[in-house]
Amino acid sequence: MRVLLSTIGSRGEVQPVVALASELRALGQDVRLCVPPDFRDWLDELGFDVVPIGPELRGTASASGNRPTPEQLRKAAEDTVVTQFETITAAAEGCDVLVAAGALQFATRSIAQRTGAAYVYASFCPITLPSDLHAPPPMPWRAPGTAGNRALWDEDAKRWMALFGGKVNASRAAAGQDPVDDLPRHVFTDRPWLAADAALAPWPEPADPRVVQTGAWIWPDERPLPADLAEFLDAGEPPVYFGFGSMRAPGELAEVMLASARAHGRRAIIARGWAGLAAVAGQPDCFGIGEINQQALFKRVGAVVHHGGAGTTTAAARAGAPQVVVPQMYDQHYFAGRVRELGLGAATEPGVPTAEALTSALGVALTSSVAGAARQFAGKVRADGASVAARQLLATVPLASA
Numbered sequence: 001m002r003v004l005l006s007t008i009g010s011r012g013e014v015q016p017v018v019a020l021a022s023e024l025r026a027l028g029q030d031v032r033l034c035v036p037p038d039f040r041d042w043l044d045e046l047g048f049d050v051v052p053i054g055p056e057l058r059g060t061a062s063a064s065g066n067r068p069t070p071e072q073l074r075k076a077a078e079d080t081v082v083t084q085f086e087t088i089t090a091a092a093e094g095c096d097v098l099v100a101a102g103a104l105q106f107a108t109r110s111i112a113q114r115t116g117a118a119y120v121y122a123s124f125c126p127i128t129l130p131s132d133l134h135a136p137p138p139m140p141w142r143a144p145g146t147a148g149n150r151a152l153w154d155e156d157a158k159r160w161m162a163l164f165g166g167k168v169n170a171s172r173a174a175a176g177q178d179p180v181d182d183l184p185r186h187v188f189t190d191r192p193w194l195a196a197d198a199a200l201a202p203w204p205e206p207a208d209p210r211v212v213q214t215g216a217w218i219w220p221d222e223r224p225l226p227a228d229l230a231e232f233l234d235a236g237e238p239p240v241y242f243g244f245g246s247m248r249a250p251g252e253l254a255e256v257m258l259a260s261a262r263a264h265g266r267r268a269i270i271a272r273g274w275a276g277l278a279a280v281a282g283q284p285d286c287f288g289i290g291e292i293n294q295q296a297l298f299k300r301v302g303a304v305v306h307h308g309g310a311g312t313t314t315a316a317a318r319a320g321a322p323q324v325v326v327p328q329m330y331d332q333h334y335f336a337g338r339v340r341e342l343g344l345g346a347a348t349e350p351g352v353p354t355a356e357a358l359t360s361a362l363g364v365a366l367t368s369s370v371a372g373a374a375r376q377f378a379g380k381v382r383a384d385g386a387s388v389a390a391r392q393l394l395a396t397v398p399l400a401s402a
Helices: 011-026 037-045 070-091 108-115 149-174 183-188 227-234 253-262 294-300 310-319 332-341 355-365 368-378 385-399
Strands: 002-006 030-035 049-052 097-101 118-123 240-243 268-271 286-289 303-306 323-325 345-347
Touching: 002 011, 002 070, 011 030, 011 037, 011 097, 011 310, 011 385, 030 037, 030 070, 037 049, 049 070, 070 108, 070 149, 097 108, 097 385, 108 118, 108 149, 108 183, 118 183, 118 385, 149 183, 227 286, 240 253, 253 268, 253 355, 294 310, 303 310, 303 355, 310 323, 310 332, 310 368, 323 332, 323 355, 332 345, 345 355, 345 368
Parallel strands: 002 030, 002 097, 030 049, 097 118, 240 268, 240 303, 268 286, 303 323, 323 345
Antiparallel strands: none
16 A cells, blocks of 8 residues: 655654654555655655655744735745645655645645545644634634634634635636535544544543544654763753744743753753754853754753644653743644643743743742652653554555545
């Protein structure tokens, strides 16, 4: 069987897809990946067939650039739909099943319907899938109000149609397909998958047969930590890790991070991320890193301060590390709430944190009670989600329908 796995996003979206691809390949399946070109070299090294989609995304995290205007956002929305139909159509040639993972997947199901391939949609966070038990993810355009969850999901569907539906239906019409009038339902299907850990991010209706929760898709990272980083870790008390992943962030945030660690007598490890945050030069209590094996590093730090992406939150929880979540957008607010609810750490207000706010939140995370709760919770986080998903795919695809 030939499988196409498609996602658009940062490493937080791509690495889980690689985990599933690795499991499928181990089961003898032919796998192709359609991902942003930022990850082409890495996936070539792993021996995967890769079709790059769209422009590189890494440059979008700089806080120095101007934020896009509404007109630019609309054009970007239309352009991504056109690009997806063009690129995924070519990538899907000869494939028996198409798996669309994460946000912004607008073309894959239409292409599956054209080719007769089976189709599966997978989300990495429960709050991104419709339910009467929760509202959609917070978005900048949504004003606070008292509308019920169902009304908010209906509003989301209308916005999806306004932004993306025209180009989706234009492409469908060109291929002789009927238009869709509810784009989220079309993308998600009536039986979406949830690739999130059931202890950390459970579906709110456990007995709901519509949603297949496989567990988080965790790629087993076996890379050793760099020797100079290992030396830094060995030189004193476990430091605090700070990283914002692919998020926009001002350069001065690195100084705020270091100040909050110093306020608690801790050293700091600062991940540059896509925003290019720089460790304060010449400071012996601060170490800067690039892309690294989080699974190994998080077991050796006193706390993990991050933006609340699904992958980083899961990695920290699995490592037993206390967390401070600084949410910026979308599902990150959900994971900030879960870290607080589970007693695994603290969260700041959304946006760029002040030194005072970060110091206060870090004080909570570094308490012995939180550290103990984080260590205990680590045993509940499963590592076999990608294996479960691969077996599920092989068991259900022959019966699946696009």
